[in-house]
Amino acid sequence: MTSTPPPPISEPDPSTFTASSSHVGPCSGCQRPTHKYGSGGLPLCQWCLAAARDNWGPAVRFTSTRTQGGDGRTR
Structure with a gap:
């Protein structure tokens, strides 16, 4: 599978x-x-995440470090 090189860093991630x-x-x-930031946010752009997956395998993904209280609200 051939991937295209990422665009210049000055161009934002499509997300x-x-x-x-x-x-x-x-x-x-x-x-x-x-x-x-916020719901659905990921600290890596799609190109850096692809590199992380190449190094660590397909199971790598963002895990929220926020805790949820008994009332269902995120803290």
């Missing part, structure tokens, strides 16, 4: 097109703008 501007932040790997 930012559906995220509000308050949920866009830098990728933890390359600093490219990505959907990082």
Whole structure:
């Protein structure tokens, strides 16, 4: 399978097109703008996540570190 090289870091991750501007932040790997904060956010852009999956296998994914209280609210 041949993958295309990522675009320049100045171009945002496509996930930012559906995220509000308050949920866009830098990728933890390359600093490219990505959907990082809030529901559905991931600290890696799609290209850095692909590299992580190549290194760690397909089971790698984002795990929330937030806890949920007894009332169902995220803390």
